[in-house]
Amino acid sequence: MATxxxxxxxxxxxxxxxxxxxxxxxxxxxxxxxxxxxxxxVQVHGTDRILDALHKVKWEQDGSLTFxxxxxxxVCGSDAMRINGVNRLACKSLLKDLDPSKPITVEPIKGLPxxxxxxxxxxxxxxxxxxxxxxxxxxxxxxxxxxxxxxHDRERFDDTTKCILCAACTSSCPVFWTDGQYFGPAAIVxxxxxxxxxxxxxxxxxxxxxxxxxxxxxxxxxxxxxxxCPRGIQITKAIAEVKxxxxxxxx
Amino acid sequence: xxxxxxxxxxxxxxxxGGAGMRAAIEAGQRARTAVLTKLYPxxxxxxxxxxxxxxxxxxxxxxxxxxxxxxxxxxxxYLVDQDAAEVMCKEAIDAVLDLEKMGLPFNRTxxxxxxxxxxxxxxxxxxxxxxxxxxxxxxxxGHMILQTLYQQCVKHEVEFFNEFYxxxxxxxxxxxxxxxxxxxxYELATGNIHVFRAKSxxxxxxxxxxxxxxxxxxxxxTGDGMGIAYRRGLPLxxxxxxxxxxxxxxxxxxxLSEAARGEGxxxxxxxxERFMERYAPTIKDxxxxxxVARSMANEVREGRGAGPNKDYVLLDLTHLEPAHIDAKLPxxxxxxxxxxGVEPYTEPVPVYPTAHYAMGGxxxxxxxxxxxxxxxxxxxxxxxxxxxxxxxxxSNRLGTNSLLDIxxxxxxxxxxxxxxxxxxxxxxDLPENPEADVIAMIEGLRAxxxxxxxxxxxxxxxxxxxxxxxxxxxxxxxxxxxxxxxGLRERYARVxxxxxxxxxxxxxxxxxxxxxxxxxxTVICAGALHRTESRGGxxxxxxxxxxxxxxxxxxxxYRAVDENGHEGVRLDTKPVVTTRYQPMERKY
Numbered sequence: 050m051a052t053x054x055x056x057x058x059x060x061x062x063x064x065x066x067x068x069x070x071x072x073x074x075x076x077x078x079x080x081x082x083x084x085x086x087x088x089x090x091v092q093v094h095g096t097d098r099i100l101d102a103l104h105k106v107k108w109e110q111d112g113s114l115t116f117x118x119x120x121x122x123x124v125c126g127s128d129a130m131r132i133n134g135v136n137r138l139a140c141k142s143l144l145k146d147l148d149p150s151k152p153i154t155v156e157p158i159k160g161l162p163x164x165x166x167x168x169x170x171x172x173x174x175x176x177x178x179x180x181x182x183x184x185x186x187x188x189x190x191x192x193x194x195x196x197x198x199x200x201h202d203r204e205r206f207d208d209t210t211k212c213i214l215c216a217a218c219t220s221s222c223p224v225f226w227t228d229g230q231y232f233g234p235a236a237i238v239x240x241x242x243x244x245x246x247x248x249x250x251x252x253x254x255x256x257x258x259x260x261x262x263x264x265x266x267x268x269x270x271x272x273x274x275x276x277x278c279p280r281g282i283q284i285t286k287a288i289a290e291v292k293x294x295x296x297x298x299x300x
Numbered sequence: 301x302x303x304x305x306x307x308x309x310x311x312x313x314x315x316x317g318g319a320g321m322r323a324a325i326e327a328g329q330r331a332r333t334a335v336l337t338k339l340y341p342x343x344x345x346x347x348x349x350x351x352x353x354x355x356x357x358x359x360x361x362x363x364x365x366x367x368x369x370x371x372x373x374x375x376x377x378y379l380v381d382q383d384a385a386e387v388m389c390k391e392a393i394d395a396v397l398d399l400e401k402m403g404l405p406f407n408r409t410x411x412x413x414x415x416x417x418x419x420x421x422x423x424x425x426x427x428x429x430x431x432x433x434x435x436x437x438x439x440x441x442g443h444m445i446l447q448t449l450y451q452q453c454v455k456h457e458v459e460f461f462n463e464f465y466x467x468x469x470x471x472x473x474x475x476x477x478x479x480x481x482x483x484x485x486y487e488l489a490t491g492n493i494h495v496f497r498a499k500s501x502x503x504x505x506x507x508x509x510x511x512x513x514x515x516x517x518x519x520x521x522t523g524d525g526m527g528i529a530y531r532r533g534l535p536l537x538x539x540x541x542x543x544x545x546x547x548x549x550x551x552x553x554x555x556l557s558e559a560a561r562g563e564g565x566x567x568x569x570x571x572x573e574r575f576m577e578r579y580a581p582t583i584k585d586x587x588x589x590x591x592v593a594r595s596m597a598n599e600v601r602e603g604r605g606a607g608p609n610k611d612y613v614l615l616d617l618t619h620l621e622p623a624h625i626d627a628k629l630p631x632x633x634x635x636x637x638x639x640x641g642v643e644p645y646t647e648p649v650p651v652y653p654t655a656h657y658a659m660g661g662x663x664x665x666x667x668x669x670x671x672x673x674x675x676x677x678x679x680x681x682x683x684x685x686x687x688x689x690x691x692x693x694x695s696n697r698l699g700t701n702s703l704l705d706i707x708x709x710x711x712x713x714x715x716x717x718x719x720x721x722x723x724x725x726x727x728x729d730l731p732e733n734p735e736a737d738v739i740a741m742i743e744g745l746r747a748x749x750x751x752x753x754x755x756x757x758x759x760x761x762x763x764x765x766x767x768x769x770x771x772x773x774x775x776x777x778x779x780x781x782x783x784x785x786x787g788l789r790e791r792y793a794r795v796x797x798x799x800x801x802x803x804x805x806x807x808x809x810x811x812x813x814x815x816x817x818x819x820x821x822t823v824i825c826a827g828a829l830h831r832t833e834s835r836g837g838x839x840x841x842x843x844x845x846x847x848x849x850x851x852x853x854x855x856x857x858y859r860a861v862d863e864n865g866h867e868g869v870r871l872d873t874k875p876v877v878t879t880r881y882q883p884m885e886r887k888y
Contacts (some may be wrong), residue, residue, distance in 0.1 A: 079801045096639070108755030112798030112807035117343075119518040122554045122635060124443060125343040141638060164489065165804040171340065184451040185403030195400040197412035203405060210405050210437075210444065214342050248403065 066094050069149045071102050073114065074156035077165050084163065088152060095145035099132055099155065103139060103167075116167035123279055126215030130167050131156045136217040136277040158220035160229060174216045177232045181240035181258055186251025202247035209242040209287050211280040218274035218284050230263045234274035234284045237265055241287040244300055252300050256291070265292050303492045304735050309334040310721035311714075312483055312498035314466045314525060317344030318442070318706035319685025319713070320504030321449035321458075326714030327502070328458045331721045334496065336464040336485050338505075338520060341450050345506055345518045346706065349442025350557035350632065352434030353399075353703040354422055355392035359413045360432045365389040367425060368433065372701060373881050375421040375588045376659075376694020377836035377846065379538070379854065381877040384690045387666050388701070388708045395707040396435050404448040406437050407628075417628075418562040421588035421698040427888070430562075430586050434700045439557045439631045445703060463488040465809060467738045469501065469528045471678070472728045478672060480680030481728040484738045488809065491802030493735045493742075499724045500680045500717035503529065503662060503670070504710065507686040510813075511821045512655035512770070513762035516545055516555035520813075525687040527816030529662045530823070534672055535856040537689040537874065538660035539820070540827030541837045543697055544771050546592040548654025550612035552639055556632045556651060558699040561585040563628050566616045567592070568648060569599045570606035575613075580888040587888045590696040590837045593653040597771045600652070607650055614648035653771055659697055659837060660827075661689040663856070663874070668713035674856065674874045680724070682717050684709040691854065695836025745811045750794030754811045757788050757795065761814075761821055769825050774842045778829040785825065789818050819859075826869040827855045848883055852876055 068090055076084035091105040100118055107114045116139070117127040123141040132142050132155055139155070147153050161169040212235065219225050219233030240259055244252045259265045265288055274284040294300050311327040313320050316337035327333040337344070356363040368389040373380045400406060400414060407415040416432040424431040437444040453460070468484040482497040505525030509517025530536050546567070547556040561567070567585050569575045579595040580587035587595075596613050599605060606614050617625060617633070622645045625633055633644040642649050662683040663671040668690070670681040685706040692705055761784075768781035792815065799807035833847035834840050853873040860870035 077801060077803065079803055107807070108753070112754075113801070115799075115804050115806050119339055119343045119520045120345060120348050121519060122348070122639070124348050124631070125339075125345070125518065127339070127343045143638070168804050175340075179454050182455075184455040185401075191401055195397055195406075195414050198408055199412050200408045200410065203408050206405070210447075211440070212447075213347070213443070243403070246403070246405070 066092050067149055068092055069102065069144065070152040071106060072152040072154045073106070073166070075114070075166055076163055077113065093144050095143070097144050098140050099137070099142040099144065099153070100128060100139040102144065103155070115165045124213060126213035129158050129215040129217040129220070131158055136221040138215060138217065138279045141279050158216060160220045160226045161216070171216065173229060174219060174233070174235065177236040178214065178239055181232065181236050181255055182251055183239040183243065185243065185246070185249055186254065187248065188250055196248045198247055205247070206242050206245040208282050209238045211282055212238050212242070213280060215279060217277040217279055221273040221277040223271060223273065224267050224269055228263070228267065231267045232259065232264055234288065237288050237291055238282060238284055241291055244291065244294060252294070256295050259291060260295055265295065304495065305492060306495045306497065307334070308497040308727065310498065311500045311502065311717045312336060312496045313502040313504060314483060315344070315504035315506060315687070316341035316460065317504065317506050317685065318346035318445055318449060318703065319710035320502070321453050322707050322710030323502045323504060323684060323714030323717065324458045325449065325452050325456060326711055327718040328453070328456050330715070330718035333718070334459050334461060336461045336466050336483065336496065338463065338465045338524070340462050341453070341460060342446060344446060345521055346703070347443045347446040348516070348518065348555065349445070349703055350439040350555065351419060351559035351562065352417065352436035352441045352700045353396060353445070353707070354419060354433040354698070354700040355396040355435055355704065356389065356433060357393060357396060357414060357416060357435065359409060360416050362424070363431055363433055365392065367423070367431070368392065370426050370881060371422050372692060372698055373694070374427070374886060375698040376696055377886055378852065378881070378883040379691070379694035379835060379876055381691045382879040382881060383877045384666050384692045386879065388692045388704060391708045392704050395704060395711070399445065399448060399707065402448050402452050404437065404444050406435055417559065418586060419699045420558050420561070420586045420592070422700070423583065427582070430583055434559070434562065436559065438627070439559050439629050442703060445707070461485070464494065466524065467528065467741065467812065469532050470731060470734050471532055472731055474728050478678060479728045480678060481730050482734070484735050486738065486742060488804055491805060493738060495730065495734050497727050497730060498680070499721035499727060500682065502713045502717050503683040503687050504685050504713070505687045507658045508817065508820050509655050511761065511765050511817050511824065513759070513766040514548060514553040514652070515655040516548055516553055517655065522813035523816050523820040524813070525683070526661055527819055529670070530819065530859050533859060534670065534678070535663055535858050535872070536660060536823055537663040537854050537856055538691060538695070538827070539658065539823045539857060540831055540855060541659035541695045542655060542824065543589055543657040543659060543837050544593040544653035545656035546589055546596055546653055547615055547651040549635060549639055550607070550650035550652045553654035554635055554639060555654065555656070556615060556635065556649065557629070558589070560615060560617060560629055560632060563624065564620055567596065568614045568616050569604040570610055570613070571604055573604070575599050575604070583888045588696055588698060591888065593771055594839055596653055612650045612652040615651045616648040617644045618646055618648060655770070657697055657702060658686055659689070659691070659693040659695060661687050664688045664690050666690065667716045668709050669716060680720055680728070682713040684713040695838060741812065742808065745795070745797055745808055746800055748794070748796045750796040752791045752795045754795055754797070754814050757791055758814050758817065761785065761788050761817060765821055769828060771839060773828055773838070773840050775829065778825050781825045782822065782829065785818060785821050792818055823857045823869055826871065827857055830871050831855065852883065
């Protein structure tokens with residue numbers, strides 16, 4: 050009797066599972082002449098993430114499915130991809146928030162060369178990041194203790210310190226899609242993080258870089274970047290602040 | 301068939317998390333340095349650390365490094381090497397100031413100084429009360445450290461080889477001494493093999509949390525650095541001590557920082573009781589992690605858990621002001637909302653212990669140099685961070701001391717590795733066919749016609765480790781785990797991969813990682829079975845007391861192969877270094 054009672058008891062907290070179709074953009078240059086879509090049916094729970102569904106496909110159906118992931122809770126920035134047409138982190142997109150009656154489309158982020166399946170070449174993205182001098186620039190002697198900074202001054206650039214360099218913003222930007230030379234939102238966000246840091250003395254250098262024809266002026270304020278950011282950074286606002294700083298040369 | 305390329309550097313750093321990049325900033329300015337990393341540097345799991353980094357800055361109340369040292373030694377249940385803990389706690393102050401000068405955006409006091417908050421096990425005057433010692437940036441301290449160190453690497457033009465997976469350590473006999481000659485790496489993008497000759501190698505590959513099912517660790521934390529050292533005959537120290545962080549999101553294992561309790565959060569059982577008052581009357585919810593995790597597991601075991609299955613406890617933040625939560629704990633409260641649909645302003649958050657940190661690892665001395673046995677250092681080989689065991693954490697690491705460890709010993713490793721390289725005229729000769737073993741492993745897996753699946757074996761491994769080698773252990777459970785792992789290793793010989801390609805073959809990569817996990821799980825359980833006492837993170841229900849007479853010593857595990865080719869673990873011991881503090885009963 051104990052065993053027959055135990056079985057339903059264990060199900061009290063169980064989460065109902067259901068089947069979804071995941072439609073994945075596949076491309077392996079070693080085998081395929083062109084990218085194509087493939088459908089996979091997987092049994093999932095509402096609390097599962099898209100990343101769990103991708104793992105199910107890889108671990109149970111097709112080991113060759115290739116994507117990057119690491120922390121699986123939205124802090125490492127490995128698994129930005131285009132899910133149902135919008136840029137998201139696969140580990141932060143819950144299946145319960147998507148319509149399970151239709152196939153869920155998953156494809157690589159746009160504007161960067163596809164290496165294999167959902168893996169893109171991140172090098173152009175990091176190149177733009179490096180060009181804005183994303184490090185503290187100071188002059189004179191280093192203090193023996195910490196530099197002082199008021200809580201108010203610290204707050205000034207708090208939002209842009211949250212960036213995890215996942216490229217969801219840059220690869221959602223229509224300007225970046227048509228002009229790969231554009232620095233893109235993520236590089237501007239990381240420039241903003243230092244331009245508005247009261248300890249930094251390199252604002253003029255960075256503003257000069259971003260005054261370039263491929264700099265902030267290319268931004269058309271479509272807000273795609275702000276909507277795509279998995280960290281909730283108000284990117285369009287940050288870009289506007291950099292534009293303002295360029296006009297007034299005041300930070 | 302993959303191509304083989306050969307590179308030469310003074311210093312090769314393996315891993316680009318906090319320890320690796322801190323080492324790179326030092327080594328890169330002194331010697332020709334390459335950083336090899338399985339991931340892009342900013343993906344490393346240092347970025348997931350949350351609560352802070354302790355240092356006795358005394359910015360908000362009286363504190364000093366000696367109190368910090370005492371807390372670290374006591375927190376580690378006296379298995380800490382006290383000379384190493386002194387180094388860490390003294391150098392902590394400069395380590396924090398270094399980061400601030402690099403630009404790390406710490407939270408500030410009203411006076412503009414670095415703010416500090418309370419954390420588990422960190423106390424004033426040898427245990428009187430909790431002290432504000434943790435320097436922090438909201439609950440994103442690890443993120444800020446990782447970003448700041450990467451920014452400095454960009455500034456100093458450190459040379460990275462991203463998505464290069466190091467699979468072997470090359471050691472050559474030079475005048476009878478095993479000496480560092482380099483590493484062999486597998487390039488994920490192409491499948492090519494790269495031999496890196498180096499005068500110095502720094503291992504900074506992080507932990508091995510994926511031996512467990514419920515873990516705060518990233519998918520990529522598979523103990524690779526520990527594994528390659530062990531396979532080359534180097535010992536692993538104190539691997540039976542694994543930390544279970546008390547507050548993982550129930551069922552998921554995602555980390556919720558101890559800072560939640562540092563800021564006033566309270567643990568409650570299913571009856572609403574603040575149960576930590578019974579287990580640690582003085583510092584209650586801010587007791588060290590081993591004690592809190594065990595207390596939580598005990599509440600559940602004795603039927604006082606919360607939820608429909610009474611299988612977790614609750615982290616209660618509802619008495620805190622929402623504005624305070626937003627300012628100090630924004631990320632972890634978002635995790636609760638996103639992944640459990642719980643609103644921490646108004647509802648307590650379901651939590652349960654999650655495998656978090658390996659106290660053990662590759663043994664090093666205080667200069668971060670790797671030891672080949674209890675006393676002999678390996679020329680040119682260094683290790684820092686979670687992969688290493690120096691040992692500053694003993695049998696239980698205090699919260700925040702890992703971010704400290706990577707900064708202090710990462711810096712030391714970088715400086716020492718560069719100094720050694722510059723003082724060494726010629727490269728050690730490479731072994732004959734240095735890439736042969738790696739190619740045999742890779743091609744063996746790719747060509748295998750076996751039908752065992754990586755995901756199946758890994759899940760079974762993780763399930764037996766969660767069931768048998770977690771917070772509570774006995775001889776019976778550990779023997780069960782060892783038997784299960786033996787069976788899995790036998791099946792691993794028949795594992796197959798579906799992806800036979802060269803480019804970005806993550807199917808193959810996961811198979812390689814599983815090999816390391818299986819080997820390390822054996823070492824963890826062998827050490828745990830042999831240690832017939834309870835100390836820190838290792839709790840034996842059949843031996844519930846600490847036994848200083850027989851076990852006040854480090855475990856040294858060596859890979860041993862008998863004449864029949866059967867692989868086993870040879871266990872030895874190493875004395876604990878005691879300087880100021882004699883072992884006492886550990887009460888909080």
